Amino acid sequence: MIIEIDNISKQIGKQTVLDHISLELVSGRIYGLKGKNGSGKTMLMRAICGLIRLTEGEIRIDGECLRKDISFPHSVGILIESPGFLNYDSGFRNLRQLASIKGIASEERIREVIARVGLDPADPKPFRKYSMGMKQKLGIAAAIMEEPALLILDEPTNALDESSIQKLKQILQEAKEKGTLILLSCHDTEDLLKLSDEVIEIQEGRVISQWKVEQV
Amino acid sequence: MRRKVLKIELRRAFFNRRMAASLLIGCGISILHIFHNLLRYVAQWNEMAFELKGRLEYPAHVFNHWICGNTYNLEGFLYFVILPLLAVLPHSLSFYEDRKNGYIRQVYTRSDREIYLVAKYVSVFLAGGAAVVLPLLVNLCICMTLLPGLPPQNAAGTLINASVLWYTLYEKVPILYVLLFLIIDFIFAGLVAGLPLFLSFYSERKSVILLMPFILHIFIYSVCMMTALPSAVEYAPVYFTFAGIGCPSGWLLVGYGLAYFAIGGVLYWLVGKREDVF
Numbered sequence: 001m002i003i004e005i006d007n008i009s010k011q012i013g014k015q016t017v018l019d020h021i022s023l024e025l026v027s028g029r030i031y032g033l034k035g036k037n038g039s040g041k042t043m044l045m046r047a048i049c050g051l052i053r054l055t056e057g058e059i060r061i062d063g064e065c066l067r068k069d070i071s072f073p074h075s076v077g078i079l080i081e082s083p084g085f086l087n088y089d090s091g092f093r094n095l096r097q098l099a100s101i102k103g104i105a106s107e108e109r110i111r112e113v114i115a116r117v118g119l120d121p122a123d124p125k126p127f128r129k130y131s132m133g134m135k136q137k138l139g140i141a142a143a144i145m146e147e148p149a150l151l152i153l154d155e156p157t158n159a160l161d162e163s164s165i166q167k168l169k170q171i172l173q174e175a176k177e178k179g180t181l182i183l184l185s186c187h188d189t190e191d192l193l194k195l196s197d198e199v200i201e202i203q204e205g206r207v208i209s210q211w212k213v214e215q216v
Numbered sequence: 217m218r219r220k221v222l223k224i225e226l227r228r229a230f231f232n233r234r235m236a237a238s239l240l241i242g243c244g245i246s247i248l249h250i251f252h253n254l255l256r257y258v259a260q261w262n263e264m265a266f267e268l269k270g271r272l273e274y275p276a277h278v279f280n281h282w283i284c285g286n287t288y289n290l291e292g293f294l295y296f297v298i299l300p301l302l303a304v305l306p307h308s309l310s311f312y313e314d315r316k317n318g319y320i321r322q323v324y325t326r327s328d329r330e331i332y333l334v335a336k337y338v339s340v341f342l343a344g345g346a347a348v349v350l351p352l353l354v355n356l357c358i359c360m361t362l363l364p365g366l367p368p369q370n371a372a373g374t375l376i377n378a379s380v381l382w383y384t385l386y387e388k389v390p391i392l393y394v395l396l397f398l399i400i401d402f403i404f405a406g407l408v409a410g411l412p413l414f415l416s417f418y419s420e421r422k423s424v425i426l427l428m429p430f431i432l433h434i435f436i437y438s439v440c441m442m443t444a445l446p447s448a449v450e451y452a453p454v455y456f457t458f459a460g461i462g463c464p465s466g467w468l469l470v471g472y473g474l475a476y477f478a479i480g481g482v483l484y485w486l487v488g489k490r491e492d493v494f
Binding site for chain 1: 217
């Protein structure tokens with residue numbers, strides 16, 4: 001998979017949240033977005049998912065123009081901000097319901113990913129009673145369960161303890177080895193360096209630098 | 217994929233606490249109507265069975281004594297006043313909630329905007345219609361077990377006359393007339409239930425989204441009541457959706473239907489297709 005981000009801008013009201021960003025992202029790599037709050041990391045992720053309309057420029061995924069040829073990337077797993085699920089259903093039922101849309105992930109696979117992120121697939125507790133960390137883990141499970149070609153994780157380490165971050169790192173490494181293109185953002189630079197191959201620094205909606213972690 | 221998203225939305229629409237609450241309120245009013253209005257007619261019938269001969273009074277029957285059969289029962293009027301609340305309660309808020317909690321992102325990226333938006337509208341429409349019509353059907357069924365299905369007589373004090381639609385059907389095949397109105401009520405309630413979908417784009421408050429169709433309903437009723445024309449009141453949905461009053465014009469149904477669909481369906485679709493999801 002190749003994502004070509006061609007001179008994209010996004011304006012909300014009078015504020016420019018993405019300012020002429022051009023990037024090329026290829027599969028089998030983990031890209032970390034670094035920047036302060038409000039720098040435009042999440043907005044860039046939303047743009048790549050096709051969730052927002054661009055004011056200028058275009059995003060091509062394997063040559064197909066987003067929001068023109070395709071509404072959303074064909075195979076994408078996302079965790080952007082708070083993970084959204086149905087409050088009255090258990091984690092497993094929520095994931096099973098979402099998985100039924102595409103019909104790719106089997107019940108066995110759903111159980112496996114829930115266990116993989118450190119949750120109990122048999123836990124009947126409704127989502128509304130989950131702690132912040134559990135919600136985050138379920139969000140990660142939902143993003144990876146269909147083994148997407150593009151994985152977008154916004155602050156995936158939020159509310160996770162150290163052992164869960166280690167598990168996440170393993171999950172991301174495995175996905176990367178399978179050829180998944182991973183884009184993630186993190187507040188913590190140390191976590192970002194641990195998880196990413198390349199870091200893209202964003203400031204006030206602009207890419208100010210892009211470097212490989214191995215070079216640091 | 218389209219069918220799967222619709223299935224999920226229908227399941228969410230019909231199996232939730234708000235749907236149960238709406239049905240409970242609706243059925244409560246409809247059962248209250250039985251106790252408050254009908255039992256005395258049943259007693260009257262039992263009494264009349266012994267002395268039918270010689271009485272000029274036309275006996276009470278299903279078609280003018282079920283909850284929508286006449287205008288002088290409090291429960292029937294109350295039911296049609298709160299109709300928008302019953303219709304909106306089951307599933308209309310879910311679009312607002314899906315957008316707020318991020319669930320919409322999960323569905324959008326797995327299916328498509330258009331698929332989700334259509335599935336949401338269809339499920340909201342069906343849930344709203346069902347929540348309003350099911351209690352009426354319960355009332356009709358109970359009335360059918362308690363009172364006889366005599367053909368309605370115009371001289372016996374019914375408001376269904378030549379000034380309303382399908383009055384001949386009412387006199388010839390009253391059950392068809394009643395079913396026709398249940399279908400109209402279903403469609404009207406479904407369209408009303410769709411209005412909050414559009415409001416969800418612009419309001420941050422659940423209470424506003426929930427109450428706006430009801431406020432609109434009361435506003436139209438009040439305007440029609442205040443208008444100098446004596447027949448204007450018939451143009452309020454509180455009345456023309458009421459089988460016992462009848463609908464004065466087919467254009468009224470088409471007009472309201474198109475207006476409500478334009479807001480709840482078309483505008484919702486146009487804004488939903490283009491809006492940024494955060």
